[in-house]
Amino acid sequence: MTIHDGVRDLEGGIKTDFSTSMDYGTYLDLDTLLSAQSPVSRPEHHDELLFIIQHQTTELWLKLVLHELRAVREYLDADRLTRALKTLSRVKHIQRTLAEQWSVLATLTPAEYAEFRSVLGPSSGFQSYQYRAIEFLLGNKNARMLEVFAGTPQHAELEALLHEPTVYDCFLRLLARRGYPIPDSVLQRDVAEAWVEHPELLPVLKTVYEDVDGHWDVYEACETLVDIEDAFQFWRFRHMSTVQRTIGFKRGTGGSSGVGFLKRALDLTFFPELISVRTEIEDLRD
Ligand code: HEM
Numbered sequence: 001m002t003i004h005d006g007v008r009d010l011e012g013g014i015k016t017d018f019s020t021s022m023d024y025g026t027y028l029d030l031d032t033l034l035s036a037q038s039p040v041s042r043p044e045h046h047d048e049l050l051f052i053i054q055h056q057t058t059e060l061w062l063k064l065v066l067h068e069l070r071a072v073r074e075y076l077d078a079d080r081l082t083r084a085l086k087t088l089s090r091v092k093h094i095q096r097t098l099a100e101q102w103s104v105l106a107t108l109t110p111a112e113y114a115e116f117r118s119v120l121g122p123s124s125g126f127q128s129y130q131y132r133a134i135e136f137l138l139g140n141k142n143a144r145m146l147e148v149f150a151g152t153p154q155h156a157e158l159e160a161l162l163h164e165p166t167v168y169d170c171f172l173r174l175l176a177r178r179g180y181p182i183p184d185s186v187l188q189r190d191v192a193e194a195w196v197e198h199p200e201l202l203p204v205l206k207t208v209y210e211d212v213d214g215h216w217d218v219y220e221a222c223e224t225l226v227d228i229e230d231a232f233q234f235w236r237f238r239h240m241s242t243v244q245r246t247i248g249f250k251r252g253t254g255g256s257s258g259v260g261f262l263k264r265a266l267d268l269t270f271f272p273e274l275i276s277v278r279t280e281i282e283d284l285r286d
């Protein structure tokens with residue numbers, strides 16, 4: 001029996017003296033983490049803590065996504081496709097958590113948000129360095145996004161990332177090394193530019209999608225990239241719809257038109273050929 005009068009017994013082995021060893025709070029640096037929530041409203045608005053924690057938890061997960069996507073590029077460069085796939089699968093699970101998390105912020109009513117929105121000044125998620133870095137890694141390169149980071153250490157980091165290959169570049173280079181006829185126009189592209197659809201890639205992808213068993217790991221990688229894009233778009237949609245129900249059609253604090261600006265992001269695409277190849281798959285008849 002481990003429960004007495006509704007109380008769980010502490011087992012004899014449970015450690016309680018940490019004077020000479022690592023403990024939970026020290027390992028996780030919780031003093032730093034839990035002292036980093038500083039509401040600005042005066043008197044402090046009850047819901048500002050929700051707003052801050054929603055952003056901070058998102059940024060923590062984005063930190064891990066960034067870490068994993070950098071690893072994915074390294075695995076692809078080292079021809080370790082299976083390892084890259086395993087890592088991308090972790091990214092997908094984080095994306096699911098991030099999309100789900102919008103429901104917490106959706107409990108913030110328009111009236112509650114309006115009570116402290118003005119303290120945000122011109123700050124906005126548009127200035128999220130990690131979000132932009134992830135977009136760059138996935139192929140949505142845009143040098144103008146650097147402007148809001150002028151004079152900060154993140155500017156140099158994003159500038160470097162702008163000139164590095166994307167996850168998709170690394171994947172297609174791996175395919176070329178495996179003997180797939182990836183066109184030079186793709187392999188030699190200026191990686192600092194946003195990805196634009198390369199129709200000349202379609203015949204290569206078609207060979208994969210027409211014989212998935214003969215190209216299984218490549219096929220699986222293509223489908224995983226589609227999953228990642230899908231999840232990214234879902235996050236963007238949930239952001240846009242949460243914004244719409246919270247501020248309607250007000251302008252954004254970052255200076256954009258607001259919802260209209262966020263809606264246009266839904267037309268962006270990371271891996272257009274992986275969508276177009278589906279059009280090429282012939283419907284079979286019996
Ligand atoms: C009530 C909550 C929120 C509102 C009203 C809101 C509103 C907006 C608006 C209007 C923009 C466009 C830029 C601007 O003019 O400010 C924007 C951009 C952005 N927000 Fe939010 N947001 C909210 C929550 C969040 C959260 C929780 C995150 C998570 C980190 C986030 C991340 C971003 C990002 C990354 C962008 C840039 C998007 C892009 O460039 O396409 N936002 N937000």
Ligand SMILES: N[C@@H](CC(=O)c1ccccc1NC=O)C(=O)O
Pocket residue numbers: 055117120123124125126247251252253254
């Ligand atoms: N752009 C938002 C403000 C906002 O959401 C925000 C402000 C400061 C830090 C992060 C934010 N989140 C997303 O844009 C607005 O227009 O209300």
